[in-house]
Amino acid sequence: MNTTLTGRERHFGADEVIVSKTDLKGRITYANRVFLNIAGLTLKQAIGAPHSLIRHPHMPRCVFKLLWTRIEAGHEVFAYVLNRAMNGDHYWVLAHVTPSYGADGRITGFHSNRRVPKKATVDSVFVPLYAELRAIYADLWPKMAEWNTRLVEFADGEHA
Ligand SMILES: Cc1cc2nc3c(=O)[nH]c(=O)nc-3n(C[C@H](O)[C@H](O)[C@H](O)COP(=O)(O)O)c2cc1C
Secondary structure, eight states: OOOOOOOOBOOOOTTOOEEEEEOTTSBEEEEOHHHHHHHTOOHHHHTTSBGGGGBOTTSOHHHHHHHHHHHHTTOOEEEEEEEEOTTSOEEEEEEEEEEEEOTTSOEEEEEEEEEOOOHHHIIIIIHHHHHHHHHHHHHHHHHHHHHHHHHHHHGGGGOO
């Protein structure tokens, strides 16, 4: 897969809604025309693919962790998400993700509707917040990895 970033932003209309649905594991089961156009995907490429196909590397992991924890517990989630089109362009959305239920009351999949977000909120809140969260991860991850190596090698010496 092409993972370059162009730095070019894509836009969709204020009267449009980007829609997709997934199974329980986040594999795409439905995508509307607006979604396919902005992501640069064909329907054939989209259906069955994991939704992380359009994950942008600047999105902090904890946003998706929060999303999955909430929707799997049956709650709805609103999130500002930066996505990556197939050619490396990017686009911001305000997503509303909900669980779908079967007749037996169990969750059968998930449904996301995205609208154009407020540019002022993206620029003043989410660009700096997500940069801060990424920096925390960049700092914590090597520390956790170092501790893991230490524990694997010297676990016996770490007991109280
Ligand atoms: C209904 C639904 C819609 C989703 N939409 C997106 C999306 O537009 N962009 C995205 O990066 N992840 C989206 N996700 C989250 C992905 O499944 C995935 O958790 C995320 O891309 C992070 O990838 P990772 O879990 O492999 O780290 C969506 C998940 C669900 C259930």
